[in-house]
Amino acid sequence: MKFNDRVTRRSTGLMLAKISIVALVLVLVCGFSIWSWLTTFGKGKASGISAVAKGDGVQVSWDGVDFYNALTAPSNEAVVENEVGLAKALSGADGTPAALKLITGNGLHFFEPTLNLRTGAVLPTADHQWTGTVVEENDHAGRFIDFDLYFRGTAEKDVYLTGKSAVLPKDETARISDYGAFSRDNIASAARVAFLNDEMTACSFIWAPNDDGHLVRSDGFKRVANASSGQGGVPSVPIADATDCVLVDAAHGVAISTGENRFKAVRFSDAAKSTVETDAVSMAEQFTVQKKGEGNTATYKFLSRKTGQYLAIADGNVVFNDAGSDFSLEYAQGYDGPILLSGAYVLTFGNAGVEAADKSLLGSVSAFTVYTGSGYTFQKDSTTQVYQYYDASNGLQTLNAESEPKLFTSTSTTSKTERIGNTKIATLTKANASDDYYTAHIVVRVWVEGTDREAALPLADGIFNMSLCFTAI
């Protein structure tokens, strides 16, 4: 389904009251399920766009035919001030959501790189160019969304984007990431909105919302997830903050929990061999467990990947070098043990492999899985972010307020009355002196920029809402 179909503009017979400044509020509720560059094959979902436009002197329209002060789903009532109008649905006729992939571009031209499905890194050519394909204008379905927006009023005015506009996570308590205690809906920070002329040959500017939303990677991270409530159902547990510690099979130096395997649960694959039981704490820096039914013992150490040294177990305690918590070896009924205690949490060797659980749950059903390695947090701060896109001919390009096209940002603290970028998006003009209205037609283009640091696997499959608020002066 395409949304950039041209519709002939024509006026309606209604005359609206004139005011000098009109605020248009266009609310786009975009249900984008975004697959980051770190994934593939999955199709993002765009469930639909509804719109609301409010104003006393300027109206908006999807098609240049039916103008409304308010556009929202699902009503399509008469053109009466403050009544609602058509929705902009992205779903197909059968209700199947539209799909999106991550791309990179400057609002006019886009590139879809070939990506390492494991790391998300771009596959370069021998001369360090990116491999991939140029996104053709007529083949952008599933990559970016275009929709027309028509304005009309009774005076010549310039239209600006205001700080009331926002791209927000749909629900920050839903769709918790597998990588930390935050919602994948924060993919909103990687969204881009470009305002194009009606011929789509020029871009007024690109808007990058949520400049203060940052996905931060931590390399010293352990986390537990509650299997019964789904991954991410419990908050992060700083078992070994600042120390990327791995669990090592001491007899063979085998790391069974590594940064490379981050977030992959450590498990013994064969159920018949999965149960372990305590043998002994055999050395000062390791402990030993025995696999039932095999007669084999396996001894484990904690290796600090930061220092390359094994961590000592002194009197049953593992003390991490940095800010991490202490472990202690303990035993509890119902667990084959040993149990490594860290604050309010315990790391156990149970039937499902290595597990962690709230200390208070000892003796109950094992329901937690330990994820190790690097982890992420999502936070809002003023950290400087560089905005880029990849140009298939010229490589990575930086966008800012002086670049071509310009890029303006906003944050959660941007004043709602501020004009973002103070650069007009369109001017209401009369094509013919006899026209009833001053009109403008733009194309709004929405995509998720793959070079954005928030376009990452921890935020994949997120959903965001978008509100576009305009002022006409």
Add this chain to the structure above:
Amino acid sequence: MKRISNRSARKLIVFVNLFLIFALMVVSVYSWFVSRLENQVDAYDITVAADDALELSFDGVVWGGSLNLADLKAVGGNTKVLDSMRFTEVTGDGETFLIPQLTQQSNYAAVDTDGTWRAATANEDYLEFTVHMRSKNPLNVYLSAASAASPVASVLTGAGCGNPSSYSTGADAFSKDLIVGALRVSFENAANSRYIWIPKPQYHLNNFVGSSSYSADINATDAKYTDGTGNVGASFFWNNPFQHYYYNNTQHTTETYSNTLTSLTQDASDSTQLAALNAKVGDYYTGDVTFRIWIEGCDTEARRALMGGSFNLSLVFDSYAITGNG
């Protein structure tokens, strides 16, 4: 020739999963310059969880998101390959492997180029396995730069080194785990060119001719090293540690292998492309790659001083979706 017997079990643990082939190997090896050894290899049954885009199989029959080399069975039987694996010191070009006849010298063994050599046996003297791959979407698969071989010991030199060799003490001590410097991994890439990867070329064990002492260098460079006679690069085993030397089939001379990788990087035309899964068979795009892993006897780390060394090896796969015209 001195025989060594009654060795403790040698452990080998190999993970193979989706994008990640994680081969964790702990082997004790003996330079062929001393003796041959039939290492016993045991395996733990440990797997790593896998994703679902690329599926792997040893036999093309049983597919899964993860593979474990402990499950690799000999063709036509139920014998597990690792149960009979020996990691005998061999020499080869990544495809053909020989076990030379040796003669014991004062502190090392020399290859008898006039003796009777025998062909090495796959999955006894060296490890050989094929990974079949399939995906529901076309993929290019590469050997990742994240692949690595590393000694078990975290400290390799000096008085506090792990698994120390008995051939040196004090500040000159070094770990037997430097044996990983002699490790080789070969594969045939998607362009049908065979490559040999030297994971740790920077490890170099010095043993001057006529001397019983060794010294270890863990930061060797891409240069020829002397054997102490003043003849830089005079004999094969003192040459450049960044090159792969091996005996050819004539067993009289050593050669250097041209398609040698001492670091793994990749680009769209790289030698490390293992397979292009672009041909659809039934519901899947398929491909395969065969790995051979051995301890190269010609390497200076294949020495008596490093007998009993251990190392880990991880083979990591990177895959890229083939889009458009591929």
